[in-house]
Amino acid sequence: MSVTEKSSKAAKDFLAEAEEILDQLCSDLGVMSDISEDGECNPDALNSVFRGAHSLKGLAGMFGFAGIQELSHNLENLLDSLRLGKVKLGSGVMNILLDSLEALGTMIRNLGDGSAEEAPIEQLVARINSAVAATDESDSDNLLSCLGLPASLLNALTEYEEHRLLENLKKSRNIYSVLASFSLATFDQDLAELSDALRKSGEVISTLPSVGANIQSSIDFEILFGSAKGLEEIAAAVADSNATLRLLGSSKSPAGSGKGASGSSAAVAEEALPVEAGGSSSLPAESLITAKSMSRTVRVDIGKLDDLMNIVGELVLSHSTINDIAEKMRQSGYTGMLAELLKAAKGLEKKLNELQKGVMEIRMIPVGQLYEKMGRIVRKISKEQGKKVDLKTFGADTELDKLIMEDIADPLMHIIRNAIDHGIETPGERLAAGKSERGAIKLSSYQKGNHVVIEVEDDGKGIDVEKVRAKAVEKGLVAATDTLTDREAVDLIFLPGFSTSDTVSEISGRGVGMDVVKSNITAVSGMVDVETSPGKGSRMIITLPITLAIIKALIISSAGRFYALPITSVLESIMLEQKDVLTVERKEVIQLRESTLPLLRLNRFFHLDGEVAPSANFFVVVVGVAEKRVGIVVDDLQGQQDIVIKALGPLFDGVRGVSGAADLGDQRTVLVLDVGGIINEVTKAGGQV
Amino acid sequence: MRRILVTEDSATMRSLLISTIESCGDYEVVEASSGFEALRLLPREHIDLIITDINMPDINGLELIRYVRNNTNYINTPLFIISTEGREKDVEKGLSLGADEYLVKPINPVRLQELIFKYIG
Numbered sequence: 119m120s121v122t123e124k125s126s127k128a129a130k131d132f133l134a135e136a137e138e139i140l141d142q143l144c145s146d147l148g149v150m151s152d153i154s155e156d157g158e159c160n161p162d163a164l165n166s167v168f169r170g171a172h173s174l175k176g177l178a179g180m181f182g183f184a185g186i187q188e189l190s191h192n193l194e195n196l197l198d199s200l201r202l203g204k205v206k207l208g209s210g211v212m213n214i215l216l217d218s219l220e221a222l223g224t225m226i227r228n229l230g231d232g233s234a235e236e237a238p239i240e241q242l243v244a245r246i247n248s249a250v251a252a253t254d255e256s257d258s259d260n261l262l263s264c265l266g267l268p269a270s271l272l273n274a275l276t277e278y279e280e281h282r283l284l285e286n287l288k289k290s291r292n293i294y295s296v297l298a299s300f301s302l303a304t305f306d307q308d309l310a311e312l313s314d315a316l317r318k319s320g321e322v323i324s325t326l327p328s329v330g331a332n333i334q335s336s337i338d339f340e341i342l343f344g345s346a347k348g349l350e351e352i353a354a355a356v357a358d359s360n361a362t363l364r365l366l367g368s369s370k371s372p373a374g375s376g377k378g379a380s381g382s383s384a385a386v387a388e389e390a391l392p393v394e395a396g397g398s399s400s401l402p403a404e405s406l407i408t409a410k411s412m413s414r415t416v417r418v419d420i421g422k423l424d425d426l427m428n429i430v431g432e433l434v435l436s437h438s439t440i441n442d443i444a445e446k447m448r449q450s451g452y453t454g455m456l457a458e459l460l461k462a463a464k465g466l467e468k469k470l471n472e473l474q475k476g477v478m479e480i481r482m483i484p485v486g487q488l489y490e491k492m493g494r495i496v497r498k499i500s501k502e503q504g505k506k507v508d509l510k511t512f513g514a515d516t517e518l519d520k521l522i523m524e525d526i527a528d529p530l531m532h533i534i535r536n537a538i539d540h541g542i543e544t545p546g547e548r549l550a551a552g553k554s555e556r557g558a559i560k561l562s563s564y565q566k567g568n569h570v571v572i573e574v575e576d577d578g579k580g581i582d583v584e585k586v587r588a589k590a591v592e593k594g595l596v597a598a599t600d601t602l603t604d605r606e607a608v609d610l611i612f613l614p615g616f617s618t619s620d621t622v623s624e625i626s627g628r629g630v631g632m633d634v635v636k637s638n639i640t641a642v643s644g645m646v647d648v649e650t651s652p653g654k655g656s657r658m659i660i661t662l663p664i665t666l667a668i669i670k671a672l673i674i675s676s677a678g679r680f681y682a683l684p685i686t687s688v689l690e691s692i693m694l695e696q697k698d699v700l701t702v703e704r705k706e707v708i709q710l711r712e713s714t715l716p717l718l719r720l721n722r723f724f725h726l727d728g729e730v731a732p733s734a735n736f737f738v739v740v741v742g743v744a745e746k747r748v749g750i751v752v753d754d755l756q757g758q759q760d761i762v763i764k765a766l767g768p769l770f771d772g773v774r775g776v777s778g779a780a781d782l783g784d785q786r787t788v789l790v791l792d793v794g795g796i797i798n799e800v801t802k803a804g805g806q807v
Numbered sequence: 808m809r810r811i812l813v814t815e816d817s818a819t820m821r822s823l824l825i826s827t828i829e830s831c832g833d834y835e836v837v838e839a840s841s842g843f844e845a846l847r848l849l850p851r852e853h854i855d856l857i858i859t860d861i862n863m864p865d866i867n868g869l870e871l872i873r874y875v876r877n878n879t880n881y882i883n884t885p886l887f888i889i890s891t892e893g894r895e896k897d898v899e900k901g902l903s904l905g906a907d908e909y910l911v912k913p914i915n916p917v918r919l920q921e922l923i924f925k926y927i928g
Contacts, residue, residue, distance in 0.1 A: 131819045172862050173817055176891045179913040180823060273904055274873040276861075302850060306843050306865075325866055327846055327874040334850050498835055501808050 129229075132181050134417075136174060136226050143170040143219055150207070159200075159207050161282065161321070167215075168197040168278075174222065186225050189239045192246040193218045199250050202281045214245050265293055265367040271326060271340070279324045279342075286321060286344030293323075294352060296341040298361040299330055305337050312359050313341065319355050320345025420520055423481050430474050431762030435781060437466055438759065481521070482664075485563045485572065486514030488527060492561060495531055499538045506545055506555055507538055512562035518570050522662055525642045526572070529635040533574050533658050534559065536632070541578030541656055551653065553577070569686065570664055575657040581650040583607050590616065608648055612636045643684075643777065645743040645794050661743060669763065671780070673756035673788065674739060677721035680788045682761055682780050687793040689740045689747070691755060696734055708738070708749060715740065715749045718800055723775060741793045748800050750791075763790050774799055809927050812848065814839040814859040814871065815889070824858065824889070824914070831920035834927075842866035846874065854884060855927050861890040861901070869904055876905040885926040889914060 149163040171194040178186035196214065199205040221242055265287075275283065286293060296316065300308040313322050323342040330336030345352060349365050356363065440463050447456055489511045500507040518526075542548075542557035549555055560575040583604050590596045590610045602610075610616060614633040639646045644662040663669075663686060671682040672691075692710070699717065700707050706717040717738065720726075738749040761780035770776070777792035811834050815821040818840070825836045837852055839845040843865045848854075857875060861868035868888060875881045885908075888901045893911035901909050908922055 131822070135817060135819045169862055169864065172891060176912045177817060177819055179891070180820060182913075270873065270904075273900060274869045276867055276869060279867075302847060305846070324870070326870050327842075327866060329874065329878045333878060333880060337846060337850075498808070501833060 129181065132177055132183075133226065133230050136177060136186075139170050139174050139177075140219065140223055140226065143167055143174075146170065147215060147219065150212075161201065164197070164201045164207075165278065168194065168201055171197055183225075183229065185239055186222060189218060189222060189225070189242060192243045192250075193222075196246045196250050198278075201278055203285065205249060211249055214242070214249055218242055218246065267295075267366065274326060275324055275342075282321065282323045283342065283344070286323065289346075291320065291344045291346050292348070293366045294343045294345065294349075295364045295366055296343055296356065296361050297338065297364070298341070298359060299336055299338045302330070302335050302337050305339075308359075309339060312356060312361060315355055315359070316341065316343050316345075316352075319347050319352060418480070420481070423477065426477050427481075428762060430470070430477055431760070433470055434474070434760045435762075437463065437470055440466070481519050482517035483520050483523060484514060485516050485518055485523065485570075486511075488523060488530065489514055489561060491527065492530065492534055495534055496538065496559060499535055500542075503538060504544060505538060505542050505557060507542055507557045507559055510558060510560045512560070513564045516563040516565055516570055517664075518563075518662065519664060522642050522644075525638065526644070526660070526662065529638045529646075530572065530574070530660070532632075532635050533660075534561075537574055537576040537578065537656070537658075541576040541580070543579050547579075551579075565664070566661075570662050572660040572662065573657055574660075575655065577655040580652045580654055580656050581608055581611070581648070582652070583650075586610050608650055611648065612646070640794055640798075643792070643794060645746075647745055669761060670758055671761045671790065672739065672758055673782065674750070674752040675754045675756060676750070676752045677719075677726060678753075679720075679726075680756065680782075680786065681720065682759075682782075682788050682790045683739060683741060683750070684790070684793060685758060687741045687743050689742050691737055691739045691752075692749075694736060694738050696736075710740070710749070713747075715747055716800055717749045717751055718796065719751050723796070723799070741797070743794045743797055746797045746801055748797050750796075761790065808833050808835050809855045810835045810837055810853060811856045811858060811923070811927075812837045812839060812845060812852070812854045814842065814845040814857070814863070814868070816840055816860060816863045820860075820912075824919075827914070827916045827919055828923065831923065834923070842868070842871050845871055849875070849878065849881065854881070856923065857881070857884055857886040858889055859886070861888060861892060861897075869900065872901070872904045872906055887919075887922065 146163045146166045150159050150167060171190050175187055175190040175194055178184075178190060193215070196205065196211070200207055200211065205211060221239055225239075272280070283293065296312070298309075298312055309325070313325070316322055321344045323344055326340045326342070328338045328340060330338045343352075349363065353363050440459070444456060444459050444463060447459070493509055493511075496507055496509040537559055538557075542559070543551065543553075545555045548557065558577050560573070562575075563570060563572045565571075587596075587602065587607050587610070590607070590613070591598045593615060595610060595613050595616060596602065611632045612635075614631065616631060616633065636646050639660055639662070642662060644660055647659040647661070648656060649659070650656040663684075670685040672685050672688050674681050674683055694708060698708050700709065702714070706719075707714050708717060709715075737752045737755060739752055739755070740747060740749050742748070759782065761782070763778040763780055765778050766773070766776070775792055775796045776789050777795070778790045779787055780790050781787055811828055813821060813824050813828070813836055815824060821838060821840065825838065828834050828836055837848060837854065839848055842863050845857075845859070846866075859868040859871055868890070872886060872888075875884065875886060886906050887908040887910060888906045889910045889912060890897065890901070891912045898909045907926065910919065910922075
């Protein structure tokens with residue numbers, strides 16, 4: 119990535135985050151203004167607004183957007199005074215806040231449009247400053263000492279937390295210390311439960327973590343908590359947790375003077391608010407609502423897209439039902455509105471296709487995002503191994519379904535680890551073998567029909583086929599007498615319980631073998647192949663469907679049942695006569711052009727009752743994923759259809775060869791065949807079909 | 808390889824910090840997007856340098872520092888505060904809790920790189 123690309127990407131990131139912060143600010147400000155009606159404002163909302171302004175200032179400063187930085191800096195000052203009680207929240211201050219947010223919005227939007235950042239902020243800054251100038255510094259009497267808290271704890275409180283502590287003391291509330299110990303694995307949840315229980319009876323002022331009894335597995339928290347309620351009541355409220363409760367000091371004596379001080383500060387602040395008269399008179403809420411979005415991106419939960427995709431799928435089914443009805447009308451000789459109906463159905467189909475394509479495109483993200491992570495991993499592992507490795511990437515623009523991308527990240531990482539760990543030699547070995555000192559890993563992606571192929575190629579020593587054979591025999595995975603081609607032997611690395619490394623290294627020895635890599639890839643209907651050439655390197659080829667959500671399928675019937683075959687894995691269908699079928703090693707095969715193709719009969723594969731009487735002529739659908747092929751014997755081809763694959767649920771997890779079920783739209787439900795799984799079973803050594 | 812924990816809730820700021828760190832040498836960056844995430848990471852990982860923001864949603868950076876300095880594994884681990892607050896009392900407070908350096912945002916990348924080099928080479 120060049121420097122300019124980097125900085126324009128950074129500017130985009132800035133816009134997206136700044137916009138998020140601004141949205142949050144607007145909604146928090148709404149909460150604040152609601153509560154300010156009765157004089158008290160929600161401290162959590164106010165604090166959240168303060169943090170928003172603070173983050174925005176930091177971000178703008180980093181990117182040198184001086185105007186935004188200056189305004190958010192002044193805004194932050196005002197909010198800080200507000201939350202520290204130095205300025206009281208009145209309608210004048212609220213107007214200043216709203217106007218400032220609007221101005222910030224305008225400036226950020228202008229950046230997004232590429233126009234200059236300029237906006238007249240001097241007047242706003244002046245208004246803010248005069249509001250802040252009305253602060254009251256009389257808050258200095260130190261009531262905290264009577265609590266008997268250690269200095270190190272008081273020091274860790276922010277100014278704001280200190281202020282809240284003082285406020286609670288001034289209101290004659292009791293201050294409690296709540297000590298709790300949690301497991302490191304679940305502490306955020308446990309802590310949230312405890313805090314929620316406490317908040318029902320008072321205010322959580324500060325949450326201080328400290329080292330638990332066992333540093334590795336536990337963590338302690340001390341919560342400072344203010345409440346008007348007595349010790350026994352609080353104890354009852356947290357009875358479910360294992361927290362210990364302690365009432366700190368006595369909060370009675372300073373109460374009177376505290377009240378007087380806060381009263382006078384409020385008065386001073388109110389008096390100093392005439393600035394509001396000069397403020398904008400337009401309704402601030404309205405102008406915020408009309409503010410348009412600045413960065414042209416939205417962040418969406420992928421679940422929502424899944425729902426949308428499902429609805430599109432159902433619509434496609436409804437459409438085919440309409441087509442069926444039209445077809446039945448035609449057959450029964452009804453011609454009344456038939457032409458109109460067919461025309462409308464055609465129009466619907468066209469729009470549906472566009473909708474489907476549109477939703478699909480939203481889900482797609484470039485694989486380049488994966489590359490960035492892999493780059494870090496390569497650097498890290500090659501350092502650890504003392505090897506010199508360059509990562510070269512190609513096809514970063516290739517797009518893939520977001521969900522598939524997430525599921526593929528870990529397997530891909532493991533393949534790359536393996537390539538460095540087992541494939542690339544040490545610099546010394548490489549020089550001795552006449553190679554350059556630095557090894558190379560090539561990571562490339564490209565689209566191939568309805569699939570995306572990701573390849574990881576290294577220029578290392580390749581896989582030692584003899585070693586793999588010997589290891590497989592030693593582990594009892596194959597018999598010593600089995601004759602395997604080199605290709606079959608290399609595939610043994612995908613078997614569970616296989617690892618060629620004599621000494622398990624830290625890198626590859628993390629309990630994940632190539633079998634797990636393979637099953638993770640298979641889980642997203644993908645396939646993984648390996649090619650190797652001794653001394654020159656290996657190549658792992660991952661073939662993935664572009665998306666999982668909706669697919670075209672070929673509906674077939676076999677032995678009296680209907681099945682759906684994903685069209686992406688159907689290569690061709692051919693008609694055969696019984697005499698074309700040969701038997702090799704008790705397996706049925708046919709000769710297809712130059713190669714031998716194993717045949718699969720679904721009734722035998724699924725162990726269904728009733729042998730089908732062989733007919734003279736029958737169809738064979740040739741399916742393949744990656745480089746492997748199988749012919750499925752079928753009785754009839756029912757045509758193509760769009761289907762939405764629905765999961766069968768955990769009960770059917772163990773069933774091989776089925777990836778789900780689909781509704782055909784005419785109240786028929788069929789099983790969707792998992793071609794990758796079937797091919798694996800069939801081509802596995804000794805698999806009986 | 809030296810490992811640096813970066814605790815910062817703003818994703819943009821975090822990625823800028825990470826690229827600054829990674830461009831200055833062979834450091835591995837461990838990211839935490841909140842104080843809680845840092846609390847969970849610290850006992851499990853070996854960390855050579857901690858960089859933390861102050862203003863964060865769950866626990867603040869000062870509370871994190873107090874935890875770190877009470878954890879026997881991290882008593883002497885270098886710790887930098889990176890904050891937008893540059894007032895004298897903020898800096899004093901941070902350093903008194905046991906931070907080694909206090910950097911005010913916006914960060915000067917060269918300064919940060921020099922400090923990293925100074926503390927963990």
